[in-house]
Amino acid sequence: MTTAAPRIRVQRRPVHGVLLLDKPLGLSSNQALQKAKWLLRAEKAGHTGTLDPMASGVLPLCFGAATKFSALQLDAPKRYEAVALLGVTTTTGDAEGQVLSRGAVDPGVLAPERLAALARRFTGRIQQVPPMHSALKRDGKALYEYAREGVEVERAPREIEIFELKMAPAPASEAQTAIKIEVLCSKGTYIRTLAEDIGRQLGCGAHLVALRRIETGGIGLERCVTLPAFEALPEAERLARLLPVDTLLAGHERITLEAAEAGRFLSGLRRRGPWPELAAVAVYGEQPAALLGLGHVRAGELVPDRLLSPIEIQQILQEEALSS
Incomplete structure (x- = not known):
């Protein structure tokens, strides 16, 4: 009687960023996502809109903090x-x-x-x-x-x-x-x-x-990697193929806050400033330079909408330091 080989447990890790995938024929969007998630050993992942198995092409995949912005691509042309x-x-x-x-x-x-x-x-x-x-x-x-x-x-x-x-x-x-x-x-x-x-x-x-x-949403095939090509990369190079978390925020106005104001915004407090009315802004901290989240400006107030956690920001800064 033969015994089945023990399954190897994948050690998951925090991974933050966007992978621009050229989804192959025959796989559902979720199957392609799970394959990429396994290759990156990522803890958290999500895709940005379903492509049928009979369809191929551009499918941005979000990992970690980037999943908070995946819905933006659902609304994109x-x-x-x-x-x-x-x-x-x-x-x-x-x-x-x-x-x-x-x-x-x-x-x-x-x-x-x-x-x-x-x-x-x-x-x-x-x-x-x-x-x-x-x-x-x-x-x-x-x-x-x-x-x-x-x-x-x-x-x-x-x-x-x-x-x-x-x-x-x-x-x-x-x-x-x-x-x-x-x-x-x-x-x-x-x-x-x-x-x-x-x-x-x-x-x-x-x-x-x-x-x-x-x-x-302005992201074309020329920026995408195929699943076989991604799988063939060494693990470190797979991580290098990830684009920054704010890749999906290219169309947003940018507001940068100094350290004290950034901390208050990150805790969910509204901030006042000389900003025009804006429906969607990407908010960054000045020192350290890091994405804090999304917000909008109404009547001179910057209102938080979707925030990264302090742990996510710290992990992103650590990833950037290792890759630089």
């Missing part, structure tokens, strides 16, 4: 590249579903002027019905759970915004016709639903066969 296969509809709106219908595709639908006109029609604020195969909940139950049971739930249309939309013919086999889609959109946009709606407007139906996020 996203840019995708996608391919929609025309003439075929599926139960899920993508290639993972069962085929619902097949139909002929008029070659004229690929005419540049027709695609350009359709792109203009879908640009701006539009209404979109969320798909059944989504994580949205009804009565505490995800829609995809109803879908698996064969139950169709009525969904109210939601307003989204398409900032930019480009479409062009995509390479396909002789028996198939596809279009390439590049879209910059607001949060809450379902690209497979967009592909289905485009197919419906073209009169032939469509479903999504490829999806890649190429940018989120």
Whole structure:
């Protein structure tokens, strides 16, 4: 009788920062997160918005204190590249579903002027019905759970915004016709639903066969590392790939407080100063130079919103000292 080898317990440690990951196909966002968390031996981690297993691309991962700001990326505009296969509809709106219908595709639908006109029609604020195969909940139950049971739930249309939309013919086999889609959109946009709606407007139906996020909140693929490349790095170099905690705060105005004021702000007290009205600011201490948290300015008062703990600040300063 053979005995199983004992499991090696990973010694977790405080890790603070942001990893810009190019998520691979086939993994859920959480699976990719857990893999990176294990490779870093990090105590705390979170991602910044779900990418389906069939989608790849930009996925910022937050560790330690950076998890306090992960929600900022949820609200950020996203840019995708996608391919929609025309003439075929599926139960899920993508290639993972069962085929619902097949139909002929008029070659004229690929005419540049027709695609350009359709792109203009879908640009701006539009209404979109969320798909059944989504994580949205009804009565505490995800829609995809109803879908698996064969139950169709009525969904109210939601307003989204398409900032930019480009479409062009995509390479396909002789028996198939596809279009390439590049879209910059607001949060809450379902690209497979967009592909289905485009197919419906073209009169032939469509479903999504490829999806890649190429940018989120101004963060592009060129800054990302793949999971295999990250795993291949020595442990010290993995830590070096982490970006500072305030990476996700690039669009925030910066306010710096001297030591005594920084201490009071960090304890949750409002501070008065000559600041204009600001909805979101990144607040730093002057000495030592360290991020304290997020706040906003109203009527001359700096109001704390999301604060780092003194322990987190100390650990971040120690990490910076070791890496310098």
